[in-house]
Amino acid sequence: MVKTYIDQWLYTFPWSQVISGFWQKYPNPYSGHILSEDVYYRTITDDQTLLTKRLLTKTNKIPRWGERIFSRGSVSTIAFIIEESICDLKQKTLTTITKNINLTYLMIVDETCIYRPDQNDETRTICEKKVLATSELFGFKTVLETFAIKRYKKNQELASLGLEFTLHKLFLPHSPLPPVIDKMPELPEVEYARKLLSRFLNHTHITKVSYPDADSLARRFMNCTPTTFANSLVNRKIIDIKRHGKYLWFEMADQQPLTPIFHFGMSGGFRIKSAPDVTYAKEIKLVKMKAKNEVDGQCESFVYDEQLDADLSWPPRFTRIRFTTATGHDVCYTDLRKFGRFHLVDSITPLSCLPLSKLGFDPYLDMPKLEKFIDLAQSYRSASIELKALLLDQSFCAGIGNWIADEILYQSSFHPRKRLNTLNDEQLKLLHKNIDYVIRTAVDAGGNERFPREWLFHYRWTNKRETEDYYKLAIKFDTVGGRTSAYVPQRQKLSNVEQQQVDVKLAAKERKRKSKEKTEEEDSVDEENKKIIDSADIKVSKRKISIKKMISTDSEVNEPLVKRKVPIAPSVISNRPQRAYAPGSGRPSTSVTEKTIDAVRTIIEDDPHSTYQQIETILGISSTAINSIIHDYLNLKKKGQFHCVFDIIMGDESWFYHYDPELKEQSKVWMSTTDPRPTKVHRNKSAGKRIVAIFFMKYVPLETGATVNASWYANTCLPQVFTAVSEGRETRGLRGLFFHDE
Template identity: 95%
Template structure:
């Protein structure tokens, strides 16, 4: 049996620079195991194709269980690798084929890498990798092949980081060199807890499309119906369930952060989902749809301890066998005609559910108020500039503009920060200060960040230089990939991470921001002072009222004492006592028969 690994790596450099850097990548901080490289054949064909063959010599550490068997106590051995590369300038492809030429009696590892420009952005390069591990050693075949694939997965990432380091050194000399980091140093633990944005909802859409398309939902249940009832916006849980049961689903659609089911019967009832802050779908025993990091996280926890958004992106048959079903925080549960068990989970219960009386939900609320979807319908540059310039107020800050779902649907907090970081725009930079070149850069990076995040499928595959990996510090100042300080500010009502040394404002813009912040701070202090004075006034009123009550009570008691003394000392005199005026009240007064008393002299 042959073990196979298929993966890819995204370089944020054009194809020509990547190929140029490929020949200069040794030595680099990640290539300590490479002892030598020697070119022993090179030729250019008639169709302008460059063919090169190299011999690479490197050390290869042997695991403890194999030291005695394969190298008689030595912890490492020397491996010789033949690498053949084919550079096709016409097709813009660069292919490398590598294979070990010694230790073949134990195992053979064949690696093929194809570098080509990204179809969506010529300034990026995608490297597709495929590895085959084969062993013919009886009794150790499976063990050796599994070990080879695991070792390759670790080393190929370090090799890619080494090439990135070289590319930064060659083509970005004005920036600090990226720090030498290991895979474990990247902080990605908060990915599972963040609010679902366009990439997460798109991933859920693809998953549901795979298992729900062309099937019927036979049953809908609500494990916690009472607390969920207020999350149904224009329907009840019963009517929402009836809109799903026994209706054939032909497709799962999405726009921005909203997701809905397209039905085959063309009835004007469309169920719509919004994940809120922690919602997502989970399908029991959905094979080959896994998030490796989340699986590792779950397996380290006790049973039934899965929580939050982590649940929404864990799909593994072996994992499901270890966990109870349905998972915790299940709010809606579907059963399909094909036997799939689908759960909508939501830790914080901020998800929303709509039932639209139309087969075209995009023309109805809440979808009709949304702006363009940057993944499905990114406008051309000219139209994008027109949309931005017609936005009001024109002086809005860029961070607030990107968060406005009526302008661009699906962008949330971390994506907006990443777009501004890649564009080198300060979050407080105003829309009406952008020129055509800056609009072009903003347009390009909106498309780049969204497509890269969606295509990656997992945060571990995001480019290493992204701000995403370094921003999750609970507002504590830290450093980005280039060792530049990351600071935090509240812009557009959300916590914004930015790098002041990279995302700069002009002197005029900085002065405007300082004046605005000073006025905001003055307003805040004035409000606090007013509230404090109002509080003192209220307290004084209470004290005065209390003193008045005490004085009035004391006067009444004194009058009673005087009246008593006068009654004792003075002779009895008959006199007419005036009747006290009646008390006016809004409440209905009770009528009663009063006895009239006549006083005579």
């Protein structure tokens, strides 16, 4: 089966510019998954057609479910793509065909894109896209093809946005660059949206609410449905637009206890027709605005230049909710990634209800005085929290997001991993000052990112590639508080003690990650072994049933055999777990026969732990006959296993598997009298596992002739362990440690 996906993208640039930008689109803020591009063939034919072949290398992240199916390392994390393009200058078409050349045993993805001028408007370019996903991997065809289409939808959107970014950079150099969607709306953007919405929606009614894509948006309504949310807006007069943190809501005149609340998510925002853009970070100004006073100078209206107004498409792409007001304004809520959230609070005071009641202070509307701020910081529930995580905690300070937190720390010269309990009052005063400075400066910029040139903001958007700030100092990237953090080590320094603590934490985190990967690999191996063992157990069970039938139905009277030794090869013995079987029926007149000897040999080969009672139950012969067969004919003897004391291994966490205990008699296996004792090896499936933290490492061998008992632990083992631990804890020794001995 082949899965197909067809899409179309409209560029507001003429075909010639789009083609020129196509060859220069890498790198861009959306192409982090593109590692390299190389042109290895290019020629111009006689009919003025440009033929080009490029090799692209991309990241190939394996999903979590794929890691469970395919062993780690068996699937490449890099995909090689061949892109063939045909640029026909006469027909004004650019056709690109891309196809992966590795990982074809999993699936093949063919993409065809055709760029041509818009027939209705030559100043625009349409890109028609078609992709075919094919997999021949038995058992996983549908899964892999569906995954390929889903990933393509995401990547092709980023590719189109990346080309738009390049086109604006090349042909609109004096206009602000379009926002990078990866930057989430933060307090300045939401405040800017609130002000402009207030200008156009205050003291008006919403007459209609529609959802262009209601099905995919339904799960973003937290405590209501799209219908109830729309009903809470229609025919109600808006008297003001309120905000706290990153949440925005409409205050209604009728005082009904129904308040609609919006959260922009990662890429949400509002746009109003014939009004300035109200989206996050303010999109490209494709229009020019003129402001004039009307109605006795008390109302400002915004109009577009007629030529530029004709270039606008309405409703804009990615419109999720559309409002129409009594004054004729057309309002669209747009959201590329559909991560926005909508709440309907049954109260006229939403600040007292969830989700707003759990938020901390708003640094723009209600920045606390210095004394109160110091009290809040010192009484924070986790005194050792890292500063980046503290600023991102919305219950402490509502509205601060990733880039603002980095900017505050940059202006304060604090490292993102510096801990709250290391700050003195002077440093807390500096932090308080820069929170207020960064927030107010960003809000005053009006959402257009006209921040001071020395701000870190202008230099951090490089997809984690190292760069320099305004002062030519290197910018580094780290994951702190669950988010990518940009900082300048030469400016934001840690003390030696703090740096050592960070190094220890990162090392422990790396060990934990490797331990988790190892555990996942072991779990996958255990699952595979379980399938093999279950399959083998089914065969063994059928074989034992056939043996039982053979013995019980054998009515032939045989003369006793002459005693002879039948050696059994130890190499075929496997110590499988014990299993109970139904009693056999009938007993032959003479128990020791060729068939009973073969039956006993088969049972012991299948399970060397078999007991007399189990063999008697299966075959229905006496224990005397079984004893004679085992010792006289098979020359076997049961021996116990050799035990030893193993190392105690140091690590931050390790998995320990535990098993259902066996009796000593149960653990014995039948062996030849000339064979040495076997080492006990657990082959049965573990009953469970427990993660155990170990804080020391010491190899303590057991002396010859010694016994592992309380005396050995108290006088030999533990003193050496205590010494090793004390050497590693020079300042604290054994204080704060707990030792447990069963």
